[in-house]
Amino acid sequence: MKEDVIATESFTHYGKTYFFDYLRAANGTDYIRITRSDRQPDDQFEKQCVVIFEENFPLLLEAMSSLFRTAGYQKAAGIETQRAAVHERTTGIKSWDPECRPREKLLLQGRDAMADAELIAMLIGGGSPKQTAVDLAAHILRSVEFSLARLSKLTIEELCRFKGMGHAKSSAIISAMELAIRLAESERSRFYLKAVSH
Numbered sequence: 001m002k003e004d005v006i007a008t009e010s011f012t013h014y015g016k017t018y019f020f021d022y023l024r025a026a027n028g029t030d031y032i033r034i035t036r037s038d039r040q041p042d043d044q045f046e047k048q049c050v051v052i053f054e055e056n057f058p059l060l061l062e063a064m065s066s067l068f069r070t071a072g073y074q075k076a077a078g079i080e081t082q083r084a085a086v087h088e089r090t091t092g093i094k095s096w097d098p099e100c101r102p103r104e105k106l107l108l109q110g111r112d113a114m115a116d117a118e119l120i121a122m123l124i125g126g127g128s129p130k131q132t133a134v135d136l137a138a139h140i141l142r143s144v145e146f147s148l149a150r151l152s153k154l155t156i157e158e159l160c161r162f163k164g165m166g167h168a169k170s171s172a173i174i175s176a177m178e179l180a181i182r183l184a185e186s187e188r189s190r191f192y193l194k195a196v197s198h
Contacts, residue, residue: 006030015039030054063146069115070138093121093132102134116148117141123172128164136164140173152177 007022019035035049052060093101102118111119120137127133140162144150151173159170 030057032057032060059145059147066116066141066146070117072115093127093134116146120173123176124165124169125172131164136162140165148177148180152181 003026004024005021006024009020011018015038017037019033019037021033021035022030023033024030031054032052033049034052035047038046038048040046102114102122105118106114106122117134117137120140121127121133124133124136127136131139140159141151143162144154154174156167156170156174159165159173160167
């Protein structure tokens with residue numbers, strides 16, 4: 001398949017080389033190819049590759065953005081990220097440094113500093129001894145590939161399938177999503193009317 005290289009980056013670390021290529025296929029579709037090349041003991045190279053197509057770029061950016069934001073507050077709060085620690089954790093959000101707690105962070109840093117999981121956690125209200133509201137929110141977001149559009153389509157029954165989610169918490173999320181949808185529709189209508197009047 002003929003392809004044009006639009007941009008490329010690479011770096012090597014501990015015998016592994018990573019290539020990031022932004023390409024355009026013959027049909028005009030853009031895509032990203034990420035390749036890892038590992039040097040083997042016999043000095044041969046083993047390559048592994050993943051391709052992300054143009055229509056998935058927004059999802060990739062949203063997922064990466066959410067991933068780094070979530071990792072940032074996890075590190076800032078000094079929370080163990082190892083799986084065993086997640087299962088054994090018995091302390092909740094109240095044990096976090098005040099500036100890392102969702103409500104306090106919103107008050108101190110404003111809404112733009114908040115990760116999606118933190119905002120949803122405030123709708124959920126509380127978690128369980130082994131899972132904070134932020135953990136639960138992140139779990140729900142992962143199930144919809146970090147897409148707020150897909151989250152807005154979940155039903156109460158689908159949300160209640162997550163451990164720790166009942167009708168009250170699910171209703172809070174659905175209500176917030178519905179308000180966001182109505183706001184977006186209102187803004188679109190206002191823009192359309194303004195454009196027509198001119």
